[in-house]
Amino acid sequence: MHPVLRVTERELACFIRRGRGDPPPAVRDVRLTSMVEQLALHVGVEFYDGRDLHFVLDERELMRDRAAPIGARELLDGVRCIYSRLLEDALIDRALDRVCASFRDRIVAENDPHVAAQLSLILWETEQELLRSHYSRHEPRVTVFGVDPGEGTSFDLRSCAINWVDPGEAAPVTATQIAQWNSGFEVIQREVLGYAPIGFSETLFGNEAARTKGQQLLREWLTPLQLAQYDRDRFFDVVGGTTGTRYRVREGRQQNVFELDSKSEQVCGLCFLPQGGLVAGDVMLAQKIALETDELAALRVANRFMDSRPRRPPVNSSAWTGRP
Amino acid sequence: MTKRTQIVMDHTGDSRHEFDAADAAAVSAAEKRFEELVGAGFTAAERTGAGTSRVVRKFDAAAKEVIFVPRLQGG
Numbered sequence: 001m002h003p004v005l006r007v008t009e010r011e012l013a014c015f016i017r018r019g020r021g022d023p024p025p026a027v028r029d030v031r032l033t034s035m036v037e038q039l040a041l042h043v044g045v046e047f048y049d050g051r052d053l054h055f056v057l058d059e060r061e062l063m064r065d066r067a068a069p070i071g072a073r074e075l076l077d078g079v080r081c082i083y084s085r086l087l088e089d090a091l092i093d094r095a096l097d098r099v100c101a102s103f104r105d106r107i108v109a110e111n112d113p114h115v116a117a118q119l120s121l122i123l124w125e126t127e128q129e130l131l132r133s134h135y136s137r138h139e140p141r142v143t144v145f146g147v148d149p150g151e152g153t154s155f156d157l158r159s160c161a162i163n164w165v166d167p168g169e170a171a172p173v174t175a176t177q178i179a180q181w182n183s184g185f186e187v188i189q190r191e192v193l194g195y196a197p198i199g200f201s202e203t204l205f206g207n208e209a210a211r212t213k214g215q216q217l218l219r220e221w222l223t224p225l226q227l228a229q230y231d232r233d234r235f236f237d238v239v240g241g242t243t244g245t246r247y248r249v250r251e252g253r254q255q256n257v258f259e260l261d262s263k264s265e266q267v268c269g270l271c272f273l274p275q276g277g278l279v280a281g282d283v284m285l286a287q288k289i290a291l292e293t294d295e296l297a298a299l300r301v302a303n304r305f306m307d308s309r310p311r312r313p314p315v316n317s318s319a320w321t322g323r324p
Numbered sequence: 325m326t327k328r329t330q331i332v333m334d335h336t337g338d339s340r341h342e343f344d345a346a347d348a349a350a351v352s353a354a355e356k357r358f359e360e361l362v363g364a365g366f367t368a369a370e371r372t373g374a375g376t377s378r379v380v381r382k383f384d385a386a387a388k389e390v391i392f393v394p395r396l397q398g399g
Contacts, residue, residue: 213337221391223375274333274394275365282333286393289369293379303398 214281221285237264238288240295247291253283255305257291272302330354331391332361338391351385358383358390365395 044054219227226236235250237260248266250256254273258266274286290298326345331338341357343350362368362381369377371389380387 210335210337217331217333217338221371221375221377226375272396272398275397276333276394277335278333278394279335279337282337285391286333286396289377289391289393290367290396293369293377294367298396301396301398 210279211281214279214283214285216281218281218285222288226288236288238291241292242295245295249284249287249291251280251284253278253280256284257287257302269305270299270302271305272298328354328385328387329389330357331389332366333391333393345385354385355383361392366392367395368392 044052219230222230222236226238230236230251235248238247238249239245240247246260246264247270248258248260248264250258255269255271257270257272259268259270261267272287272290273283278286287298328343328345330341330343332341341354343354345351358368368380369391370380370384370387371377371391377391380390
């Protein structure tokens with residue numbers, strides 16, 4: 001058995017962060033250059049925006065753990081995974097900022113400094129709690145890149161981001177009202193979570209041209225019914241070619257397929273996607289074709305997960321009419 | 325010209341290869357591409373109607389539109 005080069009997620013993320021933009025661009029390619037004589041692994045990462053990033057992996061770690069060179073493909077896959085996660089982080093941060101800013105905009109200004117301070121504290125605690133709960137559900141995990149096919153290559157993605165939904169017109173609320181609510185914290189949290197459904201994945205993956213082509217390809221291959229559903233709801237339903245089970249393919253790249261019951265309720269999630277860092281449109285089409293033409297093969301590779309996404313409350317829910 | 329199209333999903337969205345089914349050399353190149361992609365783990369699916377398709381295991385020059393999907397993996 002060949003020794004395995006271990007690169008922790010944290011280490012790889014540190015390298016990749018150096019090329020981070022806002023939002024970070026997706027990774028196009030990874031190049032490795034010879035390092036045996038120099039006891040170092042030189043890695044070049046090319047991004048879709050044209051930038052290049054070069055770094056050297058730790059020579060001592062390489063010597064200790066590695067007898068055969070790590071494959072460029074494994075590293076490329078790993079880098080893409082890490083980068084996707086960084087992109088998620090950026091989207092989450094941005095979405096939370098916008099959600100909280102939107103919430104603040106709705107608050108009618110009042111001159112009571114005590115109320116204002118109390119309100120600021122509630123908002124701050126809410127933001128912290130949201131971030132804490134998000135990251136506690138999705139702990140960073142060590143990723144191991146194997147060089148021996150028997151060792152496998154393990155990726156453990158959080159694959160969970162926040163999709164901004166414009167709240168539109170919402171009723172104003174006074175700071176006094178919020179401060180008087182014993183459940184003010186929960187109300188705000190529910191409001192924020194309501195505008196930030198969790199479970200959306202990386203639709204910004206890839207450059208714009210690729211995303212456009214992916215969307216076009218998807219639209220060409222959907223049935224008229226599926227296309228209408230997708231245009232209306234940003235998801236479409238497919239029927240498994242073998243079992244007749246109905247599945248819902250939501251917009252996204254990962255954790256976006258759900259098995260439905262007879263009432264169209266989501267039973268559980270299925271996470272599978274094609275290899276190769278494809279854009280969302282391609283991924284959704286691949287998922288549709290797989291379920292419709294070779295359902296059992298798709299189910300064999302899919303990882304199941306429970307759908308724990310919070311439901312979005314009505315914009316003008318009773319919480320904003322002044323009742324606690 | 326009897327146009328046929330092979331669509332390969334890739335990081336650019338997709339790459340399209342058109343060929344004339346009446347051109348023996350083009351058909352041969354298309355068959356070679358088919359074998360290479362399937363050999364590399366791609367699944368080939370032929371469009372059979374509006375939004376419907378079927379998996380194909382062997383090259384068929386009569387297939388008007390075939391899409392190649394990379395191997396699936398668990399997420």
